[in-house]
Amino acid sequence: MADLFQARVLSNSEVCPGIFSLVLEEPRLAALAQPGQFLNIRVNAETSPLLRRPLSIHWVEEGRVEILFQAVGKGTEILARVRRGERLDVQGPLGRGFDPDPGDRTPVLIGGGIGIAPLGFLAQRLKGRKVLALLGARNGEALACSGGSKLEGLGATVHAATDDGSLGRHGLVTELLSEVPADGIIYACGPGPMLRAVAGYALAKGIPCQVSLEEHMACGVGACLGCICKGLAVNGESVHKRVCSDGPVFDVRGVDWS
Ligand SMILES: Cc1cc2nc3c(=O)[nH]c(=O)nc-3n(C[C@H](O)[C@H](O)[C@H](O)COP(=O)(O)OP(=O)(O)OC[C@H]3O[C@@H](n4cnc5c(N)ncnc54)[C@H](O)[C@@H]3O)c2cc1C
Numbered sequence: 494m495a496d497l498f499q500a501r502v503l504s505n506s507e508v509c510p511g512i513f514s515l516v517l518e519e520p521r522l523a524a525l526a527q528p529g530q531f532l533n534i535r536v537n538a539e540t541s542p543l544l545r546r547p548l549s550i551h552w553v554e555e556g557r558v559e560i561l562f563q564a565v566g567k568g569t570e571i572l573a574r575v576r577r578g579e580r581l582d583v584q585g586p587l588g589r590g591f592d593p594d595p596g597d598r599t600p601v602l603i604g605g606g607i608g609i610a611p612l613g614f615l616a617q618r619l620k621g622r623k624v625l626a627l628l629g630a631r632n633g634e635a636l637a638c639s640g641g642s643k644l645e646g647l648g649a650t651v652h653a654a655t656d657d658g659s660l661g662r663h664g665l666v667t668e669l670l671s672e673v674p675a676d677g678i679i680y681a682c683g684p685g686p687m688l689r690a691v692a693g694y695a696l697a698k699g700i701p702c703q704v705s706l707e708e709h710m711a712c713g714v715g716a717c718l719g720c721i722c723k724g725l726a727v728n729g730e731s732v733h734k735r736v737c738s739d740g741p742v743f744d745v746r747g748v749d750w751s
């Protein structure tokens with residue numbers, strides 16, 4: 494059973510329209526967390542919404558854990574109203590995260606929208622390495638506050654693509670894939686179609702690649718089978734995998750993309 498915390502909210506603020514930074518003070522949680530893992534958060538003490546909401550760990554520093562979330566529905570809108578000093582019922586850290594050891598390969602972080610968030614914590618672990626980040630978002634502001642500016646702050650080389658052309662290339666982040674060096678290793682998080690394109694590219698070029706998948710979740714700990722995705726066994730057979738406990742991060746060779 495995963496650890497439960499009554500985590501103290503240190504701050505919760507809207508960092509750009511619709512995107513919130515939630516900082517929790519919980520040293521034990523911070524010590525346990527690994528890049529790519531997530532927290533399953535109960536957004537209030539009511540019976541509605543009943544289910545916890547899964548949110549990735551964006552940043553860990555001095556006993557604090559930061560989440561970046563987009564307010565898209567009932568749960569995240571309630572979470573957006575949580576105030577400093579309140580306690581949140583948090584389960585985690587959950588799931589299998591990124592393998593943060595790139596060996597002698599060049600780490601390439603590819604993120605789309607709020608999917609950039611978990612790459613921040615990974616970049617913290619890769620500090621001192623030469624990191625290339627290929628990031629996409631609706632505009633430059635959203636890209637920066639979804640984690641882009643933190644990646645730059647850590648010294649990563651950031652190449653951007655935006656829907657409105659306000660930063661970097663006017664288009665999709667997948668249009669930057671040819672910049673991945675042959676000796677690269679890809680770590681990606683973002684919308685499904687982006688991950689599919691990244692996986693296709695990596696598989697075609699023989700570049701190692703780990704992707705963080707998203708599915709609707711209930712228990713978050715592998716018990717309810719509410720988050721199944723199609724995986725591949727080592728013999729190539731299609732098998733069911735639980736995104737919450739077998740993932741959310743998968744080697745692209747272990748996912749059935751058909
Ligand atoms: C492992 C994992 C990590 C995540 N990390 C982050 C993160 O760091 N920041 C962030 O903003 N969001 C993240 N999400 C997505 C987040 O969990 C959902 O946006 C949130 O649960 C929506 O709850 P809600 O009650 O506000 O929306 P709802 O009212 O439940 O739904 C609103 C809309 O969001 C869609 N939605 C709900 N849950 C998901 C989901 N799990 N995946 C995709 N779409 C969903 C619904 O279909 C609907 O269109 C993550 C999801 C997973 C599975």
Ligand code: FES
Nearest residue numbers: 711713717718737
């Ligand atoms: S959410 Fe229950 S098994 Fe994954």
